[in-house]
Each structure stands twice: as structure tokens, then as C-alpha cells.
Amino acid sequence: MSIRTEHEIHGRRKGRNVGVGIMLAGFVVLIMALTFVKITQIDFANAPGTVGPASGTEVTD
Amino acid sequence: MTDVTNTPVQQNEAELGDYFALMKPRVMQLVVFTAVVGMLAAPVSVHPLIGFASILFVAIGAGASGALNMWWDADIDAVMRRTSKRPIPAGKVTPGEAMSLGVALSGLSVMMLALSANLLAAFMLAFTIFFYAVVYSMWLKRATPQNIVIGGAAGAFPPVIGWIIATGTFSVEAWLMFALIFMWTPPHFWALALFMRSDYDDANVPMLTVTHGRPATRRHIIAYTVLLAILAVGTGFTAIGGPIYLAVAVVLNVLFLMGAWRIWHRDEEDAEEDNYLVERKFFRLSLYYLFAHFGAILLEAALKPWGLGGWS
Numbered sequence: 137m138s139i140r141t142e143h144e145i146h147g148r149r150k151g152r153n154v155g156v157g158i159m160l161a162g163f164v165v166l167i168m169a170l171t172f173v174k175i176t177q178i179d180f181a182n183a184p185g186t187v188g189p190a191s192g193t194e195v196t197d
Numbered sequence: 198m199t200d201v202t203n204t205p206v207q208q209n210e211a212e213l214g215d216y217f218a219l220m221k222p223r224v225m226q227l228v229v230f231t232a233v234v235g236m237l238a239a240p241v242s243v244h245p246l247i248g249f250a251s252i253l254f255v256a257i258g259a260g261a262s263g264a265l266n267m268w269w270d271a272d273i274d275a276v277m278r279r280t281s282k283r284p285i286p287a288g289k290v291t292p293g294e295a296m297s298l299g300v301a302l303s304g305l306s307v308m309m310l311a312l313s314a315n316l317l318a319a320f321m322l323a324f325t326i327f328f329y330a331v332v333y334s335m336w337l338k339r340a341t342p343q344n345i346v347i348g349g350a351a352g353a354f355p356p357v358i359g360w361i362i363a364t365g366t367f368s369v370e371a372w373l374m375f376a377l378i379f380m381w382t383p384p385h386f387w388a389l390a391l392f393m394r395s396d397y398d399d400a401n402v403p404m405l406t407v408t409h410g411r412p413a414t415r416r417h418i419i420a421y422t423v424l425l426a427i428l429a430v431g432t433g434f435t436a437i438g439g440p441i442y443l444a445v446a447v448v449l450n451v452l453f454l455m456g457a458w459r460i461w462h463r464d465e466e467d468a469e470e471d472n473y474l475v476e477r478k479f480f481r482l483s484l485y486y487l488f489a490h491f492g493a494i495l496l497e498a499a500l501k502p503w504g505l506g507g508w509s
Contacts, residue, residue: 173244
């Protein structure tokens, strides 16, 4: 038989942990979305040092 | 099986909301609002997600500086009636926890703003946190009656940061928004100091009311309000202004000047008789004043795509 006394403190700690968990999950999602937006904004075709697919010439600037 | 834990139980243990309260959510509202206006009033558009993330990091940075301020000022917060229920004086959060939270969130917010926006915006956020936590809280607040005047700069930087998030550079318009908050802060806080009466005396904070007396504070309020009115109405004729802003600025500055005039022409006997009614009204008006001016700048910017905002 287990003796478990659920103190009000335990509820408060649980609320704190759940809150921090939700914030961390939100932070991860935000970083992923931010990374996606940043990468899709880059114009890879004209990036320095890349070879243009149409002309086959290196773009230098 | 018996469940035995040796974790010390602290009756006053903090909830998540207490850590949030450390970040001064009401100040954060103002920071977020003015930074959003600064970002949207800029002539360069920002991707909505980048804009959202950047403003979030500015808000976290502002909250971090609030936590550092509460850590440093815990002793005077305990004495002042207005601040005695804050998490540290209430015994819910330890000063060490507040400092750790402030330092960690400062680093995180500056680093993330550099990644989401640009290095200049991140530098300005770092400078703002430093200015509020070190220059204002640690140095000026207990040293000079000009604490509110110089310290007010910390609260004035967010629209500049918002502008830099969008443009990556400084401009006159950004500094005009800075000046608007900078000039608004002293009359706003001095009105509060007048009707909070003994709070600052008890805490030994050298507010103008304590060092130079209440009549001098009343004179300072009218002087700053006149300068603020000239600046606020003048901003209406710049690139961030327009007819809507100008109308809002004229109406509100007339009301604000009338309030400051009444404060100037009262003495302590009159004020005590009606429990500082005029000072309280002026303080409440000052809150609407700032929100309305920045709201009008935002409206002018929002109408520009339809050819309606601004003077063009």
C-alpha cells in the first residue's frame, strides 16, 4: 500500500513544470518556423560562388 | 511501498505567474506596443513571422531587465506600498532566482534577436537592458533626482529597436519616437510621485518630490509638458505623422497642458483636500496620451498602402 499525500505545493510545482514545458515546446516550434522562413528567403540561384543552372556560369557577386 | 521525499516544502513557493510578474508585464505591454509601432512605421516591410519573433525577443529582453531591476531594488520595493507585493518582497521568489532569470533571459533575447533580425537591433536591445538594469537601477535611481529623466531613455528605446528590426539602420523618425517617450516619462512619474506621497520618502529614493519639494515638482511637470507638446505636435509634420496623428496630438496635448497647468497652480492643501484628484487624473491621462500618439502613428502607417496615411 502506498502512502501518498497530495500537498497543494505539489499542484503548484506541477503547474510550473507544465508551463515551462509548454514554453520550451513553443520556443522549439518558433525556431523551426524562423529557420524555414530565413532559408526560403535566400536567393540560392544568385548566391555568391554558386553555379547558375541556366547559364552554367559561376556567379561571383 | 512508502513514498518518502526529503524535498523541503516552502509554503510560499512561487507559481509560474510569479516569475512572469518579475518581468513587469505592464511595462512589457508598453515596450511591445511601441516596438511594434516602430517596426510597422518604418518604410521597409518585415516578414510577419520574423516580425513576430523579433518583437517577442524584444519583450523577453524588456522582461529580463525588469527581473534584474526587481532583484536590485528588492530592499526598496519592500518599503514602498506600491511595490511591496512584488514577488521578491512577498517572499515567493528569492533575489538569486530573479537575478539568474534576468541574466539568462537577457542573453537569450539578445542572441535570438541577432538571429531573427540583425546585429544592430540586438546591440540596441543589449544596450537598453544595460541602461535600465545598470545605469538606471544600480546607479541613477538612488543617486540623483534626475533618475526619472535620464532613466526614461531605457523605456524610450523600444520604437528605435522596432525601426532597426525593419530597416537595419537608425533614422530621424525613430529618434522622434524615442524623444516622445523620453519627454513623456518625467511628467508621468512625477505625477505618480505627487500622489503616492510618502512612498519614495520612506524608501529614501531621491525623487524630485523628496529632494526639491512638491512645488518644484509641479513646476517641472509644466515645463516638461510644454516641451513635450511642442515635440508631439511637431512630429505630426514629419514622415511618420499625418492629419490623423496631428488631430490626435493637438487634442491630447491641449488636455495634457491643461492638466499640467492645474497641477502647477495647486498647493498641497488643495491637493490633500480632494485626495490628489487632479494629479491622479493627469497620471491616468498620461497613459492614454502615449498609447493614442503611437496608435495614431500606427494608423498613419497602416493607411499608407491605400494612399491615405501620411501627408502624401
